[in-house]
Amino acid sequence: MTGSDASPSFRLAYVPGVTPTKWVRIWNERLPDVPLTLVGVAAAEAYETLRGGGADAGFVRLPVDRTDLSAIPLYTETTVVVVPKDHLIAAVDEVTSEDLADDIVLHPLDDTLDWERPPGRPAIERPATTADAVELVAAGVGLLVVPQSLARLHHRRDLTYRPVSDAPQSRVALSWPQAETTDLVEQFIGIVRGRTVNSTRGRPPAEPQPKARVKATDKAKAKARSQDKGGAQRKPVGGGSAGRSSRTGSGTARGGKRGKPRRRT
Template sequence: MDVQDEQIDPSEVSADDTEAGLSAPPALTVAFARGVNPGKWARIWSERRPEDPLALVRVDLDEQRDTILSGRADVALARLPIDREGLNAIELFAELPVVVAAKGSALLDQDTVVMTDLVDEQLIMAPLVLGWDERASELGFPPAAAPLATDPESAIELAASEVGIVVVPQSVARLHHRKDVDYRPIDDLPSVPVSLVWRQGRDDEAIEEFIGIVRGRTANSSRRAAPAEAPAAPVEQRQGKRRKPAKGASSPGTAAGTSRGAQLAARKAKQEALARERRNKRKGR
């Protein structure tokens, strides 16, 4: 699915939402890939659990796995590629791969581009998208020159100076957007999934709660089982053992017998008797 349909907000999370402002140890620490905005989910958490602080930590691609395995974060909103050995993962949405170029570039004359449009362009940094190397090899692209930058913000600043192009997920292009650059989707590259990941064996209540928030469960719904209760006593135990009526006898409050047919027959007979009584009264007037 397109990130435009699923992304919450292209803006960055504010400093107030990060761990720097916490006065108590966080109940949960959430790492998030550059450009992914966890703000909505963090706000829902704070509304539901105001007594349990949540910390946010931004990480780049090469830090995502270690951040979880080292315990620096409990869960991560991670962008592929990531080695999933030892991790649980739930895919949330997918982002478009885009090329960022200086305003006025011929690449921006069309709504979308394909890889062959980029063959003669200078890559400022290694692309942060899936499938680039394989596709470039298929198309016979020359070997990439040494990167001029490793940080997307710096790379996009160089792109604004017409040094070259930057290939990143759409949310990263939005995060570091400038007036002197623009971006276009790359049609023949796969989308870039973003997943919620956490270490296998971690199934504590705080993680379950955050998973529920991200997956859209309401405050009144939960995957966790309700607390066990003592089994209810059988009806006869609670109310005393009832004596069975003798066969053919009337039960209290019912017509003779206990079958539904007998009750209906008695009701019909009573209605007919009342009707005859009313007719007799009218005749006697």
């Protein structure tokens, strides 16, 4: 994409739990000649992927180091606790961190929540990934608190989840290298922000249409004709009043009959 002879293409990274399908579909409709390639990355590797040129932009989880990366926050996820279907928590609609105090709560190494202190009792060993932690929940080893999208991603029939009202929340953002804000990146930003295909943002202003200039000229000519016509109207001569003859100076209408003169005797 940086070479003058290279065919344009766009690489989009995304972390687990994010579903970019809608935006990819719009991209393919608007830019059918520019192929978009999806690059799945772990949450902890997303920033280095962008910095290293492995993707032009990516859906990541905040926070983002704004020193060299730009980011547009998109949405905030609900945080849930994943439990076996026969667990007591499955019988309620919502829980707090305090409700998990007596349970072992797994804290995987790829956890994306910014905990000051994770709830519950810690496990002897931290699972390497969220997927490994879900398997341990299914085995009855403990519970797992994650963003809702990850609970859906690793869904199992023998597990369910419930919202945790006071847990930290995960925010998803679109990010890209500040030094590489290309035209294609701008196009994708517009798609994510919901701009229409006719949006002029990021595009040069359109040239005025010839019809508009013709209409303006026609209006000027019409105005000039109107002024000329008004100035040519005939006015009364010598300030005479309406209805008075210019010859006789009287009110007698022009062309009226005169009385017959008297004969002298």
